[in-house]
Amino acid sequence: MKVVVILVEPEYQMNIGFVARTMKNFGVRELILVNPPELTGEAYKFAMHAKDVLENAKIVKTIDEVLKMVDVAVGTTGISGKVYLPERTPINPEEFAKRAFLYSGKIGIFFGRESKGLSNEELEKMDFTVTIPTSEEYPIMNLSHAVAVVLYEIYKQKVKNRNSRRRKQAFKKSYQRREGHFS
Numbered sequence: 029m030k031v032v033v034i035l036v037e038p039e040y041q042m043n044i045g046f047v048a049r050t051m052k053n054f055g056v057r058e059l060i061l062v063n064p065p066e067l068t069g070e071a072y073k074f075a076m077h078a079k080d081v082l083e084n085a086k087i088v089k090t091i092d093e094v095l096k097m098v099d100v101a102v103g104t105t106g107i108s109g110k111v112y113l114p115e116r117t118p119i120n121p122e123e124f125a126k127r128a129f130l131y132s133g134k135i136g137i138f139f140g141r142e143s144k145g146l147s148n149e150e151l152e153k154m155d156f157t158v159t160i161p162t163s164e165e166y167p168i169m170n171l172s173h174a175v176a177v178v179l180y181e182i183y184k185q186k187v188k189n190r191n192s193r194r195r196k197q198a199f200k201k202s203y204q205r206r207e208g209h210f211s
Contacts, residue, residue: 029128029129029131029132029133029134029135030058030133030134030135031056031058031128031135031137031179031182032056032058032059032060032097032098032134032135032136032137033047033051033056033058033059033060033137033139033175033179034059034060034061034062034091034094034098034136034137034138034139035047035059035060035061035062035064035139035171036062036063036091036138036139036140036141036146036150037062037063037064037140037141038061038064038065038141038142038171039065039141039142039143040142040171041065041067041068041070041071041074042070042071042074043074043142043170043171043172044061044064044067044071044074044075044082045070045071045072045073045074045075045076045078045082046074046075046171046172047059047139047171047172047175048071048075048078048079048081048082048085049074049075049076049077049078049081049172050172050175050176050179051078051081051175051179052077052078052081053176053179054176054179054180054182054183055183055186056179056182057081057084058084058086059081059082059084059085059086060085060086060087060088060094060097060136061085061086061087061088062088062089062090062091062093062094063088063089063090064087067082067085091138091150091153092153094136094138095136095153097134097136098133098134098135098136099131099133099134099135100131100133100134100135100136100155101136101138101153101154101155102124102135102136102137102138102154102155102156102157102158103138103140103146103150103151103153103154103156103157103158104137104138104139104140104145104146104157104158104159104160104174104178105118105140105145105146105151105157105158105159106145106159106160106162106167106168106169106174107145107159107167107168118156118157118158118159119156119157119158119159120158120159120160120161121158121160121177121178121180121181122181122185124156124158124178124181124182125178125181125182125184125185126185128182128185129185129186129189137158137178138150138154139171139174139175142170142171145168158178160174160177160178
């Protein structure tokens with residue numbers, strides 16, 4: 029599985045930089061920007077040591093272009109429920125992370141505009157949607173914070189899977205030694 033972060037029409041240089049930095053924190057390298065503003069020094073300033081993520085970002089004009097580049101499309105939304113997107117119930121980031129490891133291809137995670145997110149029309153193009161449970165008092169997260177939460181859950185699941193494989197391998201070696209089998 030390979031994770032790709034897609035920012036759809038991001039509005040603020042600072043957030044683009046923070047997203048790059050967050051991606052690097054969690055070992056995700058591929059960033060696709062859909063119809064972004066021109067990247068300036070501000071984006072690079074906030075990316076800090078993740079300037080390479082910005083330098084290697086792919087820039088496309090439409091979501092449809094990106095859909096051809098990924099095997100699974102995941103839309104994120106801060107507004108969930110039957111009124112906003114009646115066909116689909118979003119899952120939380122932890123559940124998404126568990127499911128993500130069932131796929132062997134490229135998973136694109138789409139994050140919408142800071143001002144209004146992804147539209148219903150855009151979300152309908154996704155294979156499924158993810159929402160981060162937050163307080164009803166202020167349910168919409170900052171773009172870079174939302175990316176951090178989703179990537180953290182994927183990273184946490186990756187570490188858990190890696191540790192589980194190591195435990196299985198250690199158990200197998202221990203069993204083989206006990207039974208007199210050496211490989």
